[in-house]
Every structure is written in C-alpha cells, then in structure tokens.
Amino acid sequence: MSVDQQNGNAIRAENVTRHYQMGQTVIRAVDGVTLDVRKGEFVALLGRSGSGKSTLLNLLAGLDRPNAGAIVVEGRDLSQMPPDELARYRRHTVGMVFQSFNLLPSMTLLENVELPMRFAEVERAARAERARQALEKVGLAKRMNHRPTELSGGEQQRASLARALVNQPSVLLADEPTGNLDTHTGEEIMELIRKCNDGLKMTVVLVTHERQLAEKHARRFIHLADGKVVAEGAQL
C-alpha cells in the first residue's frame, strides 16, 4: 500500500504542469498544480473558462500526460504508465461524464452503456445485464433501445452517467455535466452524482463554473486561475 493510500488519498497531484505550444506562444494550461483528493471525497474544481480545470481533469483521467510533476491515483503514478496500462486505468479506475454527453449516435443507449465493458472484455451475457441495471438506476429502463438523438439532454446525460459507472470505477470525473442542461435537469444529474458519492463511496471530482451547484453538492472546493490553484477549502 502506498503512502497516499495509507493517508486515505485517492488522488494526489504534485506540481503538475501541462503546457501547450501554440506557434511561438506557450500556453500554461496547468502550471504547477498540487492537490489531494481523499477517498470518497466530492471535490469541485472551480474557475473561469480557460483557468485550466478541464485540462487538469483530463490529466486526472489519464487522457493527457503532464509535462512535469506526478499524478498518483490509488497509488499509481499516471505519468509513468505505459499507454496500454493507462488505457486499463481509464477502463477500470475512472468513469467520465462530459458536458456534451459524448454518446455514440449510431448505438442505442444499451449499446452505449455496454461499450466500456467491451473494452474491459466482460462476457456478452453479463454485459447486457449490467448495462440494463445501470440504465435502470438512472431511470432509463424504458429508453434502453432508443438512440441518443431520440432523447432529451437530461436523458442523454443520465445515460452518459450510467456508462461512466458501469465498470464500477472508484473515481468519477465529471466535466461540466450540467453545462448543456436546464437548471432543473442539471439538479437531477447532480443528485445522481451525489448518490454515487454517498451510496457507493465513490470519489468525485466535478469541474464546473456554476458556484451554486458546486456549493450544494461538493464538500471541498479548489479554485483555479491561469492554471494555478488560487484557493482551496470547504467553504466557497
């Protein structure tokens, strides 16, 4: 067991830097960020557009690699992982929810939810059953065979959440999950996410710029500006 795990840390980012070269200009999207997220914690990353919160989330999700620093999730340093291991990490350890839902339009909801299990090589019979259960949990039992385009934004985001949870990850990363939804529907989605945090003891990192929503559901807040952590605490 690593020191982080002993300390109860699910995620630890240490002096993480992610710079992009845009012609002659260097964009410092994440610039020396250090943070800890404890197991089962619900943390909100707040900041204005361009503050680096989505970039940081992508780094935590293993979709991107830092230029410098270390990201340790459940005792494993993502920056040292070879690509295949990083893919396994995305498959089994984290689940992602996106602002634009990112469901595949050619597939039904059931097939969309089954997709991560195909990559995890879950047997076909078990896969269908688990996908059904996940969709039932988010209230889409009657919409399983519909395609995303036939559903409302809220329903699509619920399906996206079911897909993120179906491989039973220990960390849920949500990038502006209510950004494309009305207030009421956004609230429903946040309730579902909080249920995951409360009921399943799942670690949640939420990226949002909606302070009200964050305040209502998250237990800790990290403010980012210009790629740096500018404030952190249990109060906004």
Place this chain on the structure above:
Amino acid sequence: MKAYDLVELAARNLRESILRNSLTTLGIAVGVASLVAMLSLGIGLQALASARLGRSGLFDTVVVYSRRDIASFEPGERHDTPTTTDNRELDIAARREMEKIPEVVEVYPELRFQTEVRYGDTSRFTMVAGLPLSAKQNEIFDEMQGKFFSAPEADEAILQADFAKSLDPNPTKLIGQELTLRYAERQALDSQPPNSKKSDPQQAASDWGFSVVRREKKLRIVGIAENEPFGGWRSFARGRVFIPTAVAEKLNVVQANTMRNALRTSPTAQTYSSLMVRVAAPSQVQAVQDAIKKIGFTTWSILDATRNLRRFFVILDLFLGIFGSLALAVASLGIVNTLVMAILERRREIGIMKALGASDGDVKRLFFAEAGTMGFLGGLAGVTLGWAIGRVINFGTTLYLQRQSLPPEDVWSVPWWLVGGAIGFSILVSLVSGLYPAARAARLDPVQALRYE
C-alpha cells in the same frame, strides 16, 4: 477487446457508411475479379495445353533407337550419341528387357505402312497405322463414332472420317462393315541354294533373304474418328486407317527399313526401327532413359521442351497475375481513402472510445478489422464475379469453336486454391492498405479528438 466484439463493431461501423463502404468493397471486388480472371485464363490455358500434350504422349514417352540407326534428327531435338561401339539390335529381346524396367507401362513398335484398302468396289491407297491399346485410355481421338478396338488382337479397324467419306458418303454406315487390307508380306525363303550344305532351313533363309508376297486381311470397321489422333510426333498421327498394333505386327508387312535390315542382319529376324516406351509418369522419364541407355540404346524424349513449356506458363501466369493485380492495387488506394475519411468523420468517436478505456491497439485493430472485412467481402464478391466472367468466356469460346466445327474447350479454369488464394490475397492487400489509417487512428490524441466537432 475480444475478437467477436471487434468484428461486431467493425461490421457496425461499415454499415454506418454503407454506400461509401460498398463502393470501396466493389472496387476490391473488381480488382479481385480481374486477378482471378487473368490467372484462371493462364491456368486454363496451361491445363488445356498439358491435357493436349499429355494425350499426345509427349511427356511420358521415350523413343528408343538402335545405336546403329542414329540418323538425322530434327533440329533442336535431344541427342544421346553413343559413347561405346555397342551395336546392339533393337529386337524382341531388347523389347522384353525394356518392358521389365519398373517404371515402364508399355513398349510398342511404331508400325505404319502405305497399302491398298478395299471396301466393296472402292479401292484406296492409304496409310495404315498401328495403335497401342493405351491409346484408348489416353483418349487420343477427340470425337469418335462407334467404339475403340474390343481386344489387343481384334481384327478391327478405325477409320479417319475424311478417308471414310471417300469410301462412303455416309461414313456412319461403315461401322460394322468389313474392309479388306491388301498388303505386301515379308516372307522367309523356304528353299536353299543348290550348293548349300546347311540343313537348318531357318538358317538358310537368314543367309539368303526373303520373298515379298501379296496378302489380304479382312477387318471389321468399329469406329469413325472425326479428327486425326493426338499423336504429337508419333507416326500414327498421320494414319488414315488404324488397326491394333498387335495385329499390325503379325501382318509382317514390308516396311521402309526392311531392305536396310536385310543388308545388316538376318532378313527374317524381327527387328524394329524404333520402339516407343511409355513411362508411368513424366517425372520418371529421365530414369527410364538412363536405364535404356545402360542396356545399349539411344533414347530421345521431350523433357527439355517440357521444362521450357512449364517455364513459359509460369512466366505467363506471373505476368497475368501482375496485370490482374493492378486493378487490386487501385482498389487498395480506395481502401486507404475510405479509412482515412472514416478517421476524419469518426475522430470524436475514437476520442470517446479512448476515454472509455480503448487502448491504441484496440483502435488499430478495429480499423484493421474494418479493412479486413472489406477485403474479405470484396474477395468473395470478386471471386464470384471472376468465376462468372470465366463461365461467360467459356460459353463464348465453346460457341465459337462449335461454329468452326471444332470440339468445345475449357480455356478458363478456377481451381479451389485460386479461390482461397484470391480471397486471402484480397484480405492481405486490404490489411496492408489499412496499416496507415489504423496507425493514424491509434495515434489520435483523445483530448483533441473529444474537442472535434
């Protein structure tokens, strides 16, 4: 990702852009059809030539001469000049010895003579040739009315159609009828010269010569052959009346070499100008030639010519294959184009898959599976199309040959190995074409891909 999931996803993706993928698959199909068409033409022609030459005995026959008789050969033929002064006669004893060589199927003399043939009141002077019994198995006659000789020593004859017409305008009527062969028999003299002291009459005849006696032989016509037999360089190819070799031998007809033999050996001794030795398989011809040379005779075969013929067909197949592959090469560019377009269109989808846990290898394999599926379907359709083209060309060829009063021929042959090989090659070409798109898709940065609209 498991193989069946990979195939299922690939099939789903192909269905998504069904028109474009169908057109690409059709391109592959046309390429494969072109390849199959070219190669099956080469194979068909080779099979046709091999069958023809096989029936002519070119590949499995060794001609044996006495070393005394080495005369002029045609230019380009193979010579085995004697290295010793062995002047052994090509006689019955030598024939029996050759028959004992394990790989030898049969040994028979070439018997051909010009003589008079009578049918009713009609008399014709023509060429009579002896046919070995193996001629029946070798199907040397393309089309024949009636049947082949009933037995090796049956007093039966087969007539060549044109000659038969000269005897009767309706040659079919001749089958079952009798004709008479009037020929010159070589007969040993049965009297000794007055001052001879030898008592053995056979020995006396040997010393003094032979008579030429006119004989007649009645033969029943059993068949009418439309064309000349496939004889290749064997002399019966030029015959007009064919009788069993055993019957021809018994006639003891005076032949062109009779006078020459009379000067050398006993005029009544049975010697042959040449013997035809049929070997079980063309691959054994060399061994049989070596064995016959060892017992003191000169041999000739068409082995070298065969080698050249095979080389010619290998080169022909190669060139036909290259020309056929050109269309497939063009089709492979279509695959590259289709898959590169698919990457652009499915950029976001690739990003989503990576976010959900797909590895670079999974993405690469998915694109390979799509390319391979197009290759398999294109190969299957191409082979079917190629086969159909072949059937049409065979049909056309047969029709043309029939109009030319020639027997039908299959110039097109699609063997099973070509079917499997063409589909396999199509998949291989498709996979190679998918290399670049698959690598490009696998390299996609998921963050960039997810931002793509």
